[in-house]
Amino acid sequence: MKVAIVxxxxxxxxxxxxxxxxxxxxxxxxxxxxxxxxxxxxxxQCLCVRTDVADPESVQKMVDAALSKLKRIDVLVNCVGxxxxxxxxxxxxxxxxxxxxxxxxxLEDWRTIVAANLDAVFHSCRAAAPHLKKQGGAIxxxxxxxxxxxxPPGSEGSSGPYAVAKAGVMGLTRxxxxxxxxxxxxxxxxxxxxxxxGRLKRVMALTGKERGPEGPMSTIPMGRVGxxxxxxxxxxxxxxxxxxxxxxxxxxxxxxxxxx
Amino acid sequence: xxxxxxxxxxxxxxxxxxxIGASVVRRLKREGVEVVATDIHPGAxxxxxxxxxADDVEKLAGAAGAIxxxxxxxxxxxxxxxxxxxxxxxxxxxxxDLDEKQWSSVIAANLTxxxxxxxxxxxxxKARRFGRIINFASIAARRGSDRVxxxxxxxxxxxIGLTKxxxxxxxxxxxxxxxIAPGFIKTPRIEEAGWGDASAAxxxxxxxxxxxxxxxxxxxxxxxxxxxxxYVSGATIDVNGGWYFGP
Numbered sequence: 001m002k003v004a005i006v007x008x009x010x011x012x013x014x015x016x017x018x019x020x021x022x023x024x025x026x027x028x029x030x031x032x033x034x035x036x037x038x039x040x041x042x043x044x045q046c047l048c049v050r051t052d053v054a055d056p057e058s059v060q061k062m063v064d065a066a067l068s069k070l071k072r073i074d075v076l077v078n079c080v081g082x083x084x085x086x087x088x089x090x091x092x093x094x095x096x097x098x099x100x101x102x103x104x105x106x107l108e109d110w111r112t113i114v115a116a117n118l119d120a121v122f123h124s125c126r127a128a129a130p131h132l133k134k135q136g137g138a139i140x141x142x143x144x145x146x147x148x149x150x151x152p153p154g155s156e157g158s159s160g161p162y163a164v165a166k167a168g169v170m171g172l173t174r175x176x177x178x179x180x181x182x183x184x185x186x187x188x189x190x191x192x193x194x195x196x197x198g199r200l201k202r203v204m205a206l207t208g209k210e211r212g213p214e215g216p217m218s219t220i221p222m223g224r225v226g227x228x229x230x231x232x233x234x235x236x237x238x239x240x241x242x243x244x245x246x247x248x249x250x251x252x253x254x255x256x257x258x259x260x
Numbered sequence: 261x262x263x264x265x266x267x268x269x270x271x272x273x274x275x276x277x278x279x280i281g282a283s284v285v286r287r288l289k290r291e292g293v294e295v296v297a298t299d300i301h302p303g304a305x306x307x308x309x310x311x312x313x314a315d316d317v318e319k320l321a322g323a324a325g326a327i328x329x330x331x332x333x334x335x336x337x338x339x340x341x342x343x344x345x346x347x348x349x350x351x352x353x354x355x356x357d358l359d360e361k362q363w364s365s366v367i368a369a370n371l372t373x374x375x376x377x378x379x380x381x382x383x384x385x386k387a388r389r390f391g392r393i394i395n396f397a398s399i400a401a402r403r404g405s406d407r408v409x410x411x412x413x414x415x416x417x418x419x420i421g422l423t424k425x426x427x428x429x430x431x432x433x434x435x436x437x438x439x440i441a442p443g444f445i446k447t448p449r450i451e452e453a454g455w456g457d458a459s460a461a462x463x464x465x466x467x468x469x470x471x472x473x474x475x476x477x478x479x480x481x482x483x484x485x486x487x488x489x490x491y492v493s494g495a496t497i498d499v500n501g502g503w504y505f506g507p
Contacts, residue, residue, distance in 0.1 A: 026261050177502050181467025193491075221431030226491035233264065233488035242263075242483045245443075245476030247467055247502040252495045256427040256436070259494030260507050 003070045004239070005031040005063070007053050007124055008080030009046075010039030013198030015142065016079030018232035020046060026236065028075065031066040033059070033124070035088050052088070053080045053120035054112075056127075063127040073131040075239045076139045078121045081166070082199060083159035086116035095203050100159040101151070110161045117165035121172055125187075129180060136184025138239045139176065143169045145193040145254045157203030157213035166191070170250050177248030186247040188238045193254025194225040222255035263486035267292035271485070272320075272327045274311055274377060275334030277303040279447035280396075283474035284331055284481050291482060296324045300340050310342055311373035314380075321380045329392045329485045330381050332374045335415070336449065337400075337408040339369035349453035353409030363411045370415035374422060378437075382430060391435035392485050393426065395419050397496055399443045403504040407455075416441075420496050427494030436493035438484055443500020445472040467502030 004023045009016035009032040017039070023030050024045055032043050033051035040048035047069055051062040066073060080086075084095045100109065121141055132139065147166035151158045173189040180187055194200060194213065203213055210217055217225065234253055237243060252260055271288050275281035276297035285297050298307045298320055309320040311334055338349045339362075374395050385391030400408050401416035419439055426437040444450075444458060444466075463471060480499050483489060498506045 174505050177505075178467050181502050182469055186468070221428050222434070222436075222491065222493060223432050230487060230490040233486065233490075234483075234492065237263075237483040237486070237488040242479035243499075244479060245468065245472045245499050245501050246480065246497070248505045249498050251492065251497060253492045254494075255491050256431040256493035259424040259427060259496075 002028045002074040003031065003066065003072050004028045004075035004077065005033060005066055005073060005124070005128060006077045006079060007033045007051065007120065010034035010036040010043065010048065011198065012039060012042065013228065014079070015192070015195060015197060015228050015231050015235070016077070018228045019077050019079060019235050022232050022236045023075070023239070026240070029070050031062070031070065033062045034080070036091055053124060054115035056123045059123040060127050063131070067131060072135065073128050074135065074137040076124060076128045076132065077235060077239065078124055078139070078141045080120055081117040081142060083113055083157070083162040085199065087112060095157045095206065097156055097206060099154050099156060101153055102160040102164070105159070105161055109159070113159060113161040114165045117162060118168040118172070121169050125172070125176055129185070132185045133180065133183040139180070139185065139187045140235050140238045141169050141173050141189040142235070143167070143189050143191040143250060145191050145252065145258050147191055148252070148260050149258050151213070155213055156207050156211070173250060174248045181247050186243070188243065188246055188248070189250040190231065190234055190238065191250050191252045191254070192226060192231050193257045194220065195228060195231050196225045197228050200225065220255045220257045224255065226253060226255060263291055263482055263488070265487040265490070266482065266485055269328040269485070270294045270296070270326055271329035271331060272296045272298065272324050272381070273331045273333060274298050274373065277301055277306055279449055280442070280445065280474045280477045281333035283478040284333060287475070287478035287482050288329070288485070293329070293485070296327070299334070300342060311377055312368045314376050317376045317380045321384070326388065327381055327384065328390060329394070330377065331394045331481055332377055333396050334373050335370035335396060337366065337412040339365040349449055349455070352407050355410055358409060358411055366411040367415045367418070370412065371418040371422070374419055378422070378426060382426070382435065385435050386430070386433040389434045391430070391433070392489060393435065393437040394481055394484055395423050395437070395439045397423070397439040397441040399441055399498070399500050399504055402441050402498060402506050423496065424494050431493055436489060438489070438492055438494070439496040440477060440480055441496050441498045441500070441506070442477050443472060443498070443503045445474060445477060447474055470501065472499065472501060
């Protein structure tokens with residue numbers, strides 16, 4: 001039985017949670033690595049491991065636990081991330097209001113956001129790669145349309161450091177594709193636009209329906225936001241043989257709002 | 261696991277008689293999609309049409325009926341005509357070797373075909389408020405090519421512009437438009453052209469250490485037609501084993 005690790009898979013109504021559900025449906029055993037322990041009781045079929053992805057030791061322990069229980073790692077999906085709700089302290093907090101760009105960013109915010117969005121992917125890939133290489137497999141990272149176009153000043157619920165860190169995730173994807181390709185491990189990335197996750201709902205509860213974290217909703221050509229189901233289906237496709245000759249690729253999923 | 265959203269849909273696949281097109285037909289059929297296959301040359305279960313001819317495209321649309329997935333594979337670095345069954349793919353083409361006739365015919369076979377087919381089918385998809393259009397670009401449009409000539413690279417670059425623009429234009433009608441940019445794919449034509457034995461050094465330089473197969477491309481077509489492609493539009497997806505990473 002194949003084994004998948006999903007970071008950031010425990011919060012209900014999140015992309016990661018839906019990825020977990022679908023990987024189980026594909027017949028994989030799933031390890032959920034998350035700080036949000038409150039979500040673990042709903043994931044009894046999974047091996048849930050409390051993990052602070054910004055802490056390399058915590059990530060290593062999670063990978064060790066996965067190996068000792070399930071013996072192998074075939075798939076790694078790095079969903080964890082965001083501009084807020086990323087530390088144990090603010091996990092359940094409301095989004096901070098006001099535009100947070102680079103110019104007005106505190107060093108603490110910069111470090112926290114880059115750690116959760118970029119360092120986290122490095123830590124989990126580095127810890128899992130030796131085991132993926134044994135039999136081949138796939139890594140899928142989650143970036144953002146923000147990596148392509150930045151966060152427009154005035155937007156709320158996202159941040160400048162997030163856009164920069166997600167661009168780093170795209171670069172990491174390419175670098176790792178070169179390193180792991182010869183070992184039969186493909187590394188790809190998705191860059192979602194506005195997706196109707198629980199997080200988006202909490203932003204819009206504060207800002208009103210018309211203002212998304214990436215700018216006004218009315219500018220999305222498909223006339224709607226994406227769903228976590230659609231986004232998770234794409235992530236899972238990147239874990240399967242349907243994408244056997246893709247590596248180093250970032251697939252944009254944004255309703256035609258930004259064509260790279 | 262079968263992919264969600266494919267069973268019971270109807271697809272038109274162009275350039276379906278061989279290579280990538282034939283592989284796409286097989287894959288979609290396996291997922292329970294009813295497929296209308298077209299090509300400029302006759303074959304088993306092939307509706308013959310010259311897609312550089314607007315009248316032929318209109319006739320094809322009349323015969324094809326309602327289409328959910330439009331997969332525009334037709335094209336290639338050497339343009340087929342009705343009389344010339346699959347012309348061999350030439351070796352390296354330098355700028356000064358190209359005459360206007362070759363330029364025009366390769367632009368027509370790769371870019372005009374996609375324009376005419378999209379123009380014919382988009383209004384029908386709009387009326388039904390559903391459609392998935394998949395065009396074929398190429399690595400020649402992404403990184404340039406040291407082999408196939410500027411005409412082919414320019415035509416495939418045109419496909420990317422057409423794809424992005426149609427994504428904006430058709431998005432409000434729940435029609436997605438994407439392109440696939442294959443890298444080095446070992447099709448029968450490529451093998452015949454003597455490219456199949458690409459240098460070991462080249463293959464060894466690819467991160468995945470192998471040439472692509474038509475089925476590698478068909479999988480990505482199936483993905484884009486499925487639920488996984490519902491909110492993907494305007495994208496050009498590189499399928500090249502890590503040869504080139506695009507923009």
